[in-house]
Amino acid sequence: MWGKQFCEAAQQVMGIAASPLEVAGIMLLSHPRRAGGAEFKNIFVNDLTPLSNSARKIAGQKICYGDIVIVNPITMKALIIELQGEVIHGSGAVLDHDATRMTALQSMGYDVFLVTHDMLNDHDQLDAIIHSVCERLELCYKPKTEAMRCAETRLRANVLCNWLGIGK
Numbered sequence: 610m611w612g613k614q615f616c617e618a619a620q621q622v623m624g625i626a627a628s629p630l631e632v633a634g635i636m637l638l639s640h641p642r643r644a645g646g647a648e649f650k651n652i653f654v655n656d657l658t659p660l661s662n663s664a665r666k667i668a669g670q671k672i673c674y675g676d677i678v679i680v681n682p683i684t685m686k687a688l689i690i691e692l693q694g695e696v697i698h699g700s701g702a703v704l705d706h707d708a709t710r711m712t713a714l715q716s717m718g719y720d721v722f723l724v725t726h727d728m729l730n731d732h733d734q735l736d737a738i739i740h741s742v743c744e745r746l747e748l749c750y751k752p753k754t755e756a757m758r759c760a761e762t763r764l765r766a767n768v769l770c771n772w773l774g775i776g777k
Contacts, residue, residue, distance in 0.1 A: 626654050630694040630726055631676050633768040637729055638677065638690075638739070642757050645764030647739045649748075651680040658689075661717050668713035675714070675721075681746040688720045688745050690738075692729075720745050730769050732761065 626632045635654055640646025656678040665671055675689035691707060711721045722741070728734045736753070743750035753761065 627676070628692070628694055630692045630729075631655070633726075633729060634677055634690065634692050634724065636768045637735065637761075637764065638679070640764060642751075642753065643760060645757065645760035645762070647742075649679050649742070651682055653678045653680070658714065658717075658719075660713055664713035664716050667716060668709050673710050673714060675719075679742060679746060681748055684747050686746050688722065688742055689714055690722045690724050690742075693723050693725045726769065730765060732758065732765075735761075735765075 626635065631654065635652065636646065638647045638649050639652045640648065642648045653675075654677060655674045658673045658675055658678075660668060660671055660673060676692045677690040678687055679690070680687045691711060693707070707723070711723070714721050722738060724738060728738065740750050742748070
């Protein structure tokens with residue numbers, strides 16, 4: 610049973626994620642709407658962004674990686690979603706690093722959303738984030754039907770579970 614599910618999940622891999630929270634975010638944002646996702650098409654995981662000279666001074670580095678980057682190829686607008694898994698329980702150094710990266714990216718004109726596990730796990734908050742992403746990228750937002758909301762609840766339960774307990 611787990612082998613079949615693992616194979617199906619592996620076929621949906623889009624890139625190299627750094628954490629289970631990134632995987633959950635990608636799945637919730639990229640899966641088809643009928644399967645509970647937001648169905649963003651041009652979405653990238655840990656996408657490399659070269660920094661401008663002024664952004665380099667802010668971040669103290671030449672490049673940044675956006676956890677999730679969503680692009681509207683028609684308008685050439687991009688938005689970065691940074692998933693915050695350790696802000697509450699992690700060290701201050703993690704928060705400082707994220708803040709400098711976020712400021713550097715914003716100085717280059719990127720919209721950067723900080724999104725937590727709890728925000729992904731709440732339908733209303735996730736829907737508001739999706740709506741905001743659509744507005745910022747000039748994409749058409751469509752509210753989910755009741756069937757889509759049920760599928761989202763199932764998807765959220767599967768991707769935001771304790772991954773260490775899978776298969777036990």
